[in-house]
Structure formats: C-alpha cells, structure tokens
Amino acid sequence: MLDYDAPSSKAAIAAFGLGQTAKNLLKLAACFSKADAEDLLSDAMVSVCDPDGGRPWDPERGSFLAHMRIVIRDLARRQRRSARARREIVDSVMDETMAHPRPPADEALSDARGLERRRRLGGILRERIAHNARTLQVFDRTCEGIEDAGELARLLGCTVADVYAANRQIARHAAQVLAEDEAAEVARMKDVRQAAKKEPVTT
Numbered sequence: 001m002l003d004y005d006a007p008s009s010k011a012a013i014a015a016f017g018l019g020q021t022a023k024n025l026l027k028l029a030a031c032f033s034k035a036d037a038e039d040l041l042s043d044a045m046v047s048v049c050d051p052d053g054g055r056p057w058d059p060e061r062g063s064f065l066a067h068m069r070i071v072i073r074d075l076a077r078r079q080r081r082s083a084r085a086r087r088e089i090v091d092s093v094m095d096e097t098m099a100h101p102r103p104p105a106d107e108a109l110s111d112a113r114g115l116e117r118r119r120r121l122g123g124i125l126r127e128r129i130a131h132n133a134r135t136l137q138v139f140d141r142t143c144e145g146i147e148d149a150g151e152l153a154r155l156l157g158c159t160v161a162d163v164y165a166a167n168r169q170i171a172r173h174a175a176q177v178l179a180e181d182e183a184a185e186v187a188r189m190k191d192v193r194q195a196a197k198k199e200p201v202t203t
Helices: 007-016 021-032 037-048 064-086 089-094 105-129 133-143 149-156 160-198
Strands: none
Touching (some): 007 021, 007 064, 021 064, 037 064, 105 133, 105 160, 149 160
C-alpha cells in the first residue's frame, strides 16, 4: 500500500530529488523501454514508496541509484511479460466496434461471438474489481475512452500514481479472467471430443 509518509518513502523521495538522480534514472528506464520510460520510472517510484507490498529502499543495503536500477530492471522484465501488454486487455474486453461494417456471414458470426465474449468477460472483470472503488472508477472511465493517466487523476481527484496502481490491478484481474476463460474453453472442447468418440458410428 502506498505510504509517502513512511520513513523509507521519504528517504527515497528525497534521494530522487537530489542532483541529476531523476534525470539519470529516466535515462536508465529509457534503456529498457524508450517509449514508456516515464511510466516505467513512475511505476518504480510507486513500488519504492510501498513499504509493505513494494520494494522499499534500505540505505544500509546500498545506494538509492543501485536499488532503483534493480527495481526498474525487474519491473521492465515483468511488464514485458504481462503488465504493459495486458493493460490493453481493458480495451479489447470492452471494445464493441466491428472491424468492417458489412463482413461476410461467417466473419459476422465470428465477430458477434467475439463481441459477446468481450462483453461477458468485461462484466466478470468489473465484478472482480468492484470491491476497490478507485480501481472501478479508473476502469469505468477508461472504458469511456479516457486513457491518459493525468486526465484520469484530475477527473477522479487522485494522483497519477493511484491511476497506475489501479491499472495494475485491472491488468492483473483481467489476465486472470482471460486465463480462466481459456482454461474453461479448453476443458469444454476436451469434453466435446470425448463425447464425439463415444458416439456410435452409423452406416
């Protein structure tokens, strides 16, 4: 949980503001993700300012720069695997547009099924995050087409860090929802194949 008043958070924020530290860290983040360097650095600071579930800095174990280098590297690796890519799940789950106004019948059927699935998964995802008011607000606003973190923070009366934290929660739950749905589909197809094998062959 974010706690900017925690001793470790205060120390990290103070160190971040010293000299060229912020500039050097941004350059480091750009080495991992040039396009999202600012987001990556912001996420790293959010993690450092979370004394319970994050990666708080302990000056006795090393310098702030060395600690941030490790945090940024680990976040970049994790985001490449899941978080950043899966944040786009929110759009795909809630996207209700068709790629073509008049697709052929088979494509139309496929699109309709895909649309129904996105709506269904979107509903499940919304239920999963409903217990967290801030995350639900960010989700609903994002579904309305508002994606800029700064604008979301202004509309919701929170910090950009809060928006990033909410997006991570959304991505995590969305990934779980998709994984569960895919597993259920695999099980369903397995049952269908087994049932087909048991059917008597008629001539």
